[in-house]
Structure formats: C-alpha cells, structure tokens
Amino acid sequence: MKLKYYITTRLVMAIPTIFILLTSVFFLMQVLPGDPIVIMYGERFPTVYVEQIRHNLGLDRPIYEQYLTYLGKLGRGDLGISLIHKIPVIQKIRQVYPVTLEVALSGLLLATIIGVPMGIIAAVRRDGIFDHVSRVASLYIQSNPGFWIALLFQLFFGLWLGWFPISGRSPPSFDLPKITGLHIIDSILALDFTAFRQTLTYLFLPCLTIGITSIPMLSRLTRAAMLNVLGEDYMVTAKAKGLPQNVIIYKHGMRNGLLPVITSIGGTFTWLLGGTVIAEKIFALPGLGSLLMESLLGRDFTMIQGIVAIYALIVVIMNTLIDVVYAAADPRVQY
C-alpha cells in the first residue's frame, strides 16, 4: 500500500519533466524550416487547397492556441498523424519501440553483469593490479566511439569470421506471434527455440556494441560508490569487531555500496539510449532511432514530436523504476 503511494507520487513528480521536454520540442518544431503541408502533399499540390488544409489542421491559428491543442491531444494519448506515413504517430511508434527497448535493455544487462562486479573488485582491491588494469581498460574502451566499435565488430565478426549476421533483426523467413514485440520474450512464450536462437544471433552484435560502450561508465561509478562505503565508520567498526574480511565486504559493504549503483544504472540507461540511434543505423534495425533519423531528414514534425515524447516517457519510467527499486532495497528510505 505504502509502496503504491510512493510510486504514484514519483510518477506525478515526473509530469513536469515530461511537460518541459515536450514544450521545448514543440517550440523547436515551430522553428524547424519547412512547410508541413508541402511535406505532406509535395510541392506541386494546388495552392488553392493548401490554405484549406492548413485551416482544417489548425495550422493557421496562433502558436499558443496550437500549443494548447497539442497538449490537450497529448493528454488523451493522441500524438497526431505522421506527415509522411499518414498513419497515427502512436501506431507507428508502437510497431518499432520494442526493437529499441530490446537492444537497450540487453545492452544494459550485459554492461551491468560485467561492469558492476568489475567496479566492486577494483574498489576492494584498491591500487592492486586488477584496479589498475581495469582502470586503463575502462579509459581505453571509453575512448572508442560506439559507431567505430560497431563497424569493427561488423567487419571482424560478420565479414571476416562470418559468425554473426551484420544487419537486420531476424532472418527473412522469421515468423513469430506478436505478444510483447520483444523477440526474445515472444520466442520463449511461443516455445519456439529456433526463433529464440536466431533472435540471439541477430541481437548479439548490437547488444555487444551497446553493452561494451556502457561498461566503463558503470564500472567507474560502481568503483567510486564502493570506495565511498569502504571508508565509512561502520566498516572500521566491523573490522574492529574482528569480523572476517569477506563478511565485512560482502555483507556490510556491498549492500550499502550497491545502492548508488542502482541509481547509476538509470543514468547509464539514459546515456545508452543515445547510442541506440547509432547502433540501429549501423545494424539496420527498424527501431525508434531509425524512425527518428528518417523523420528528422524528412521533416516529419508530428513524428519527431511523438518520438521525443516516447523517449521522454521511457527515461522517466526507467528513472521512476530505479527510484522504486532503490526505495525497496534501502530500508532507510522513507516513503
């Protein structure tokens, strides 16, 4: 009951965030060069009708009025109609968002599995060999642009070794009932293990790219968080009580040290969402990033607004989720 209340308050607190983002994008779109009508119907459309359509779409009204209409529609979950695809924006987004989510979440999982233990060990064995090696490795990986890593993977694993497919999301003959849209989960639910294996081989390189580029950030944040905890008074007390080193570190240190790590996982997620745009382009994945690029280049105003709204929603939900997990994991947090 209490947790439910906490989640609700967190979500209510997120409203201004989404509102600010959407407002800024709405006004940015007003500055964007190009006429929506021309984008919809092409240059050679008779000008007599243009004014009529403009009036019907409400584009001839003052900006503040358009803005209020936009917000009103948004409140009802209506993101408008895509200028290029001529279908509701929300429908198009619903088709593609699982692709992005699948890549982002699997990449985050990989980064967490490797980065967090790496940070913990580096902090515990501070100034030891592992600490130095992981520090140098982190710095090195951090310095590799994601698009370069992705292309090198394509070149190496795809073209030279031929182990993994270098583009797309599934083989042409792929057929899976659409339940969640996430191929991994759908194939398990449908008990289709061939599809599951295929999904994994296609997901491997994008996931590896996103995961590897996020490891440095996560391991450094974990290391710093653990170091903070290891210097706390209660750690000294535990040591003075004569507790064995393992108990001190894994029972007292880890439970406290991992709390800030939960927060940094949220930050990492936001950051790697930017990377998915590039990964989707390189691996030809039909996700939100590809849709965003296409809409940006085609000046599809409504679609751009819609995609930004969805990205905002995803990060806000993720951050709220992180806060809730944090509150659940830390008994000191009052909610």
Added chain:
Amino acid sequence: MSVKKSGVNFITLFKAAPLSSQVMVVIGSIFTLILLIFVTLGPYITPHDPYEFTKNILAPPSAINLMGTDNLGRDLLSRLIFGSRYSLGISLVAVGLSLFLGLILGSGSGFFGGNLDRVMMLIMDALYIFPSFIYMLVLVVVLGPGMWQTTLAISIGRIPYNFRLIRSLTISIKERGFIEAERVLGAGNWYIIRKHIMPYYISILFVVVSLGMASGTLAISGLGFLGLGIPPPTPEWGTELSSGRNFLLGGHWWLVVFPGFFVMIAMLGFNLLSEGLDTMLNPTVRRLK
C-alpha cells in the same frame, strides 16, 4: 599586511602526484600536442592535397598513401589530418561556449538560490535525464546544416551537464567556512571571487574542458556519422567514416578503420589528460577516497 604568495604551482603538484597520474598526464599531453599540431599546421604537413582527385581510387594503404585512398582517389591520411580542424575545432568552440553559458546560468542559479534556482533546476533536470545525443540530433536539424549550427547544437546539448556541475560547485564554495571568514574580515564580493572562487574553478576547469573535448569530439563525429554533421566534401572525421562505410562490404576496411582511429586517439588523449589532471589538481579528493 602582506599576503604570502601561494607556493603551489603545476610542477609541485605534478611531482606530488602518484606515478599512474603522471604517466596519464604525459601521454595525454603528447596526444593532445600532436593533435594541436594537426589543427594548427594541418594544410602544411599533409603529404598530399586533401581535396585533390587522382586516378588511384580505393587504393589500400601503401608507401605513397599511408592510409590508402578513397573512392575519388583522395589521400585519406591528408584528409584526416586536415579534418582535425573541423572535428577538434568545433568541439573546442562548442565546449567553450557551453561552459560559458553553464557558468552564467549555473553560478547565477547557485549563488542567488531561491525560486530562480528552483525553476532552473526543474528545467535543467528535465533536459538532463533526456539523452543529450538525441537532443543534439533534433537541434542540428532545427538549426540547419553548417559548421556554426552544429557547434551551437552541441553546446546547447551540453548545457544541462555544465549547469549542474557549476551550480553544485558554486553551492559548495558558498558554504565553505573560509568565505564566511573573509566576509567577516570585510572582504568584498569581487575580492572573494578573485582570490578564492576563481582559483577553485580554474583547477577544475582543466579537467572539465579535457573531459568535454572528449565528449564533444564524440558528438561531432557521431553527428557526422549519421549524416547530420559537417556535410562532405569537408573531411570531418565522422563524415569521412560515414562515406567510407559504403565501401566496407567491398572489403575497403581502411576507409572505416582509420577515421575511427583518429577519433579514438583524440578521445583517448583527452580522457587520459582529464583523468590524470583530476587526481593531480584535486589532491584533497584523492586523500578522501
């Protein structure tokens, strides 16, 4: 009463730092210096004309063309050396501009506090949790193609980060005891800013700028890679990589490997420099850890 001049300078700090930081700063400085030479002397040291078409198209690396040639027969090495002006120049201007704006907004917000601070925080936090690269993409398209527009887009995209950094610094300084003590002694605002706040900012500034250069270079080359940065034929690194990518399937790997290598070297240099300087210039942080 004469004030004793502070005896701490860069050389004493360098000597006092652990070996690992010393190595990082030295290697980082060497990389940065090489890049600086590329940026300033670019056109004079390229082995070939970066814009000159030859019949020697898509040639693999050889003694004449150390990094091979592209589909129009242009020497890749020359293009990349010349392109450092765009990749690094834009990054530097963007970082400077963004830091300047962040300094005004952040220190103002942190110093005055109150409702102004609350509103600023609300806006900046909203922008901060949004992936900055996606924000930059939208900004670049809104502002239109071109060098200045790209620069502006990157610097605006980085403002939330700089704002939060400067604001928290300002607040932490404001609450330090010695500032209070100086005030009691009758020191004016300007004196405090000049003698205490500025030196504090400056020691952090080096770290922030070199870290910013790394992400700035990443942003500009990322935009170039997506075809939204500096348009060809300008040899910006990301743009080069983007056009080279079309020849990857044909086995012309050098068109992808070398532009990325330049970006990597630049980022490595800046990252090493910031990491080393961070430990060196903030010994208190080091001791606390």
